[in-house]
Amino acid sequence: MISTDADDARWLSVALAQADKIQGHTAENPAVGCAIISQEGQLVGVGHTSFSGRPHAERNALNMAGDKAKDGTAFVTLEPCSHHGKTGPCSDALISAGLSRVVIGLSDPNPKVDGAGIEKLRQAGVSVTVMGSPLATHQMAGFLSAQQRNRPFVSVKMATSLDGYITAQEQTQTWLTGDVSRQFVHNMRSRCNVLLTTFQTIRIDEPQFNVRINGYSLPQPPLAIIDRHGQLNSDHKCLSINRPVYHYHANSVKPHNLPKNVTSIVIESEANGLILRDILSDLQARGLYQIMVEAGAGLFEGLDRENLIDELVWLCAPHELGGGLLAWHSHCDMAFSSPAHYMKHKSFQLGDDQASIFVPDKR
Secondary structure: OOOOHHHHHHHHHHHHHHHHOOOOOOOOOOOOEEEEEOOOOOEEEEEEOOHHHOOOHHHHHHHHHHHHHOOOEEEEOOOOOOOOOOOOOHHHHHHHOOOOEEEEOOOOOOOOOOOHHHHHHHHOOOEEEEOOOHHHHHHOHHHHHHHHHOOOEEEEEEEEOOOOEEEOOOOOOOOOOOHHHHHHHHHHHHHOOEEEEEHHHHHHHOOOOOOOOOOOOOOOOOEEEEOOOOOOOOOOHHHHOOOOEEEEEOOOOOOOOOOOOEEEEEOOEEOOEEOHHHHHHHHHHOOOOEEEEEOOHHHHHHHHHOOOOOEEEEEEOOOOOOOOEEOOOOOEOOOOOOEOOEEEEEEEEEOOEEEEEEEEOOO
């Protein structure tokens, strides 16, 4: 099969679309996609990492392709594994299928792989192209953060009025954004490994913190709650949903009467509250790499102070409140062009609301 750069990008996009289907639901493994193209240039197999991590994408795509994979090309979003785990190496499976070429979106920084999958393929006579795809990099942000920085990727969602308030009055909830923005938030939730919030947010807003999208059938995302003083009780709506809940509190607290799905975890305190890095380390140890934060100004400022925010998703309603509780205090020029220390990555409309994605400007 004669291939061009445009062909490679097109077929890799098919593999990326496969990975997108299972984002947030592959346990400690990254969500990987694979597409198998026959020698004649026909799509003969697709697959993604299975729920909870296994089988891997390559094996699922090869099972669909069967004998049609011989002399064809595999497009994989991440370098195929080369080591023996609970299953054999995917690089061996690709070689055994008789593929002539493998196109890889991104090399794998995991020390167990780290180029060994590429080398094994090349030694077997398979042509290998590594594209270094920005789309694959973005899709695997949580996995890459865990491998390269030893902590999860932290995405903070914040909804404000046009003049920067998250509620009209402290200790109360104010609906700000429209239906399109709310569906966008549910989509964000469906793609994360875990939602992180505070007891204060639960007490004031009484949210469910679940995914409410028509046709959604995957498990609800786990919930992590920062509750220094152990005030959480079984009456809160978010605890009635079938999913793991991680309850972080100080050593002096003795939680009681919480549902069986709640795991209580002691975290050391400092002047500003529980040590946030320790909470992130605990979540990473549980294989939860992609964190979505939905909380108030206090947690935002704590994460920002520790340089722990990787992405700020800011949803801005088209109206002003004229007062209330600000989304952040010392971190933003209230001309509201952008939060201090962040640069705008992109912006788009969500109905009447403006969505902007910011990333740290010095990372």
